[in-house]
Amino acid sequence: MRYSQMLLPTAKEVPAEAEVISHQLLLRAGCIRKLTSGLYTYLPLGLAVLKKVEAIVREEMNRFGAQELLMPMVQPADLWEESGRWLKYGPELLRFQDRHNRDYCLGPTHEEVITDIARREFHSYRQLPVNLYQIQTKFRDEIRPRFGLMRGREFVMKDAYSFDVSDEAANQSYQNMHNAYTHIFQRCGLEFRAVEADSGSIGGSFSHEFMVLADTGEDTLVICQECEYAANVEKAKVVLAAASEKIAPTDLHDDLHDCVKVETPGMKKVERVADFLKVSPQQIIKTMIYLADDEPVAVLVRGDREVQPVKLKNLLHVNEVELAEDDTVWKRTKLPVGYIGPVGIPIKLVADQEIMTMTNAVAGANEKGHHLTGVHPGRDFTPVAVGDLRQIAEQDRCPVCQGALELTEGIEVGHIFKLGTNYSEAMHAVYQDKEGKEQTMVMGCYGIGVSRVVAAAIEQNHDKNGIIFPLPLAPFQVIILNLGMKNKETCAAAEKLYQDLQAAGVEVLLDDRDERPGSKFKDADLIGIPYRVTVGKTWEKEGKVELRTRHDGATTLLAYEQASSTLAAMIRDELQALNSSNGQKEE
């Protein structure tokens, strides 16, 4: 491609609408343009990157035995009524009617449609297993689209669905996709982790998220320094640590104090209560009021801990939990915020497991300006449910090997679920087994946010000058800067190099614009092309061209005659290395 012919509008200034770096750079580098909130046009450069991701995804999905198909984006309501999701799915599902007043939605995902295909086409165990996928634009009417391509309302997604004869077979399909995903992100040249994840509203028994590591990630991950364990903090199991903390309160009869009410005027925060009563926050029981599907629930965690809402949601088996606002607490429970405690509390009470190991604890007295000391779980109050409810912290130990943990941020680019028979049962997707008996298919579903991968790649790989595309995702592998536009021979040399590289199978952009050198250098950096070859003075004087790698700025001179073959070989080797290596990068 010739730069002079390409729609590649770069900008020096940061657009006011963009907050995160990938959004800013995608706009500045002329990759995308916003149509309206959450909807973007991919300009040629951005589309080229998207297609790179798609191609890798497609190749690996095919390699792991999945077949590509393409389903409609518009889906009829009756399918969603069958699965029960027409009612369950919230306003994220964009619903509308056609001219006959029939109900439809824009597909945010395709479990219903694919299950419909499966039940029509597959009738025998001989036809299974099957894994079908598509790469398609999805629509979700997000509450708040943001961060450009990171969370749009329209986004390109690869969604795959597996159908198996049994639970064990489904586990294999799941593992197969786990492997495929590892290859995919490996080949994209991204640093990532597969982590255990909450299976969320899609349901199902277990799931993993694939996270691109980047400071701006919306998710927090916990990674074991010693073993393979890695999980989303929403999921990460907290293990009760030292044996001393595990002693049941009943074993300590001699040390049990009585429950005593003390005045703590104005002491609402844990730290202030701790200071005032000369105890550590670890001795305080923190009582948080949540609305669980709109019912107030008191949640207990130790004073120095934080509630993990997703764990709470799972323990309570509700769809939604939300920390209640102070005035809501008063309106709904008549309990005094800052002085709430478990003893005699009139609403549903649940506790983190750690709470039950505490003795002589301090808690709110449910009376303004008062706390209780000498509080004993089990004696003074009994929660209706106890479980792992708190957010894991860096000081915790690995639940598998007790090793040290590290917390880090990540961007979710892939999510795989074992669905089980949720959809196949609801929609009667069955087959006949060897005995001719009817059996329900066991399903899995596997998503990759293709357009999000583009944003994540930039979040992970950029510097102050612009994007640094990993070679496999780069819209062009090489950019040639012709800095001798006035010199016919230099132009001819740049042109020939351009032709030679293309002949060698290299994707190359020739900057043949009538611009000053400074502009060409800046634009080349901004759009993040991995290899830059400059044809200019050095060529005129010494017959050499300058090769510069974007990620480390390393510069070497190449003899003009060898330039194209050298570069082609470098690129081939680099891609080959990513292609053939096994497992995750930076393991």
Added chain:
RNA sequence: CGGGGCGUAGCGCAGCCUGGUUAGCGUGCCUGCCUUGGGAGCAGGAGGUCGUAGGUUCGAAUCCUACCGCCCCGACCA
């Protein structure tokens, strides 16, 4: 939906509080000269329903009301 911010030239912004003749700056764009290894310089030029609608006023970008749109924080997710 709750909280905060913003809509003035393609982009980034000033002007608004305290209303007043022709709405300004930077950048980008066009023309010419000059320049050519990290976004040069000079000269000339084009480009605006000041988000929309209503109101107050002799007079509104500026004050008031409503609406629309966009961005950020929270709940949600590929």
